[in-house]
Structures are given as structure tokens and as C-alpha cells.
Amino acid sequence: MKIFFIICQTAILYGFFLLGEFIQGLLHISIPGSIIGMLILFSLLHVKWFRPRWIETGSHFLIKIMPLLFIPATVGAMDYLSLFRKYPSSLGIVFISTMIVIILSSAMSQRLNRNKLKKVVSEAEKEMSI
Known part of the structure; x- marks a missing residue:
């Protein structure tokens, strides 16, 4: 189900x-x-x-399978090795932008989980006080 x-x-x-x-x-x-x-x-x-x-x-x-979703983009970048050889700085740009996406995605999911946990705890505390 x-x-x-x-x-x-x-x-x-x-x-x-x-x-x-x-x-x-x-x-x-x-x-x-x-x-x-x-x-x-x-x-x-x-x-x-x-x-x-x-x-x-x-x-x-x-969110659980998010790392698998980044693999095709990385493999796709391998198709442009000639571009990376011609413009080596573009490799750094691809790496940095990928790291930014991974870091921001993980930070956002952790923050959302923390907020959800706080909400669950506050609801439990309300139920306990009744």
C-alpha cells in the first residue's frame, strides 16, 4: 500500500x-x-x-534517493570532456554548482525535518498537559 x-x-x-x-x-x-x-x-x-x-x-x-538523481547530471557532464579540456575553469564551475545544490538540498531537508520534529514534540507536550 x-x-x-x-x-x-x-x-x-x-x-x-x-x-x-x-x-x-x-x-x-x-x-x-x-x-x-x-x-x-x-x-x-x-x-x-x-x-x-x-x-x-x-x-x-x-529525498531518500536524491543522491541517485545527481548521478545522471554528473555522467552527462562526462560527454563534454573536450569542453572541459578547452575551458578547464568550467570543470570547477560544474563541481562548485553541484556541491552548492547538494549542500542546500541537504540543509533544507534537515531544517524541514527539525521543524517537523519540533511540531510533533509540541503537540505531544500539549496532549500530555491535558
Whole structure:
């Protein structure tokens, strides 16, 4: 049953990505569709029209496999070895930008987990005081 929830919730997240891609193509703007989709999801979560629990299991799954999601980008960079030989500084840029993404992603997920833990603890304390 958990696999079904993961598939459905990942499909919802993918739907936000596709919506962002559609809007980006429709309006011909330079912002990537994935960012637009993420902003739409963030906005819906912020105004509480969309509940986090609707995508919680799927997003936790994606966070768990996040290191695997970075491998294709790294392997794809191997296709451009001639570019790296011609412009060695581009190798540093790719490495630094990849490290920034990994660090920010892990910091954000840790912060979100900490906030969730604080919320659970405060709810438990409220229940204990009643």
C-alpha cells in the first residue's frame, strides 16, 4: 500500500513540474518550468490550499534517493570532456554548482525535518498537559 502512495504522490509532484513546463512554454519566459512548478506548489502550500500530507510520503522517498538523481547530471557532464579540456575553469564551475545544490538540498531537508520534529514534540507536550 505504501508503494501505491509513493507512486501517486510522486505523480502529483510530477504534475506540478508539468504544469510549470506548460506555463513556461505558453508564456515563453526564461524561468525554467521546474522552478515555476515549485513556486506554484509552494504558493498552494503557503495559502493552505494544498496539504503537505498529500505529498509527504512521495517527497520523503525522493529525498531518500536524491543522491541517485545527481548521478545522471554528473555522467552527462562526462560527454563534454573536450569542453572541459578547452575551458578547464568550467570543470570547477560544474563541481562548485553541484556541491552548492547538494549542500542546500541537504540543509533544507534537515531544517524541514527539525521543524517537523519540533511540531510533533509540541503537540505531544500539549496532549500530555491535558
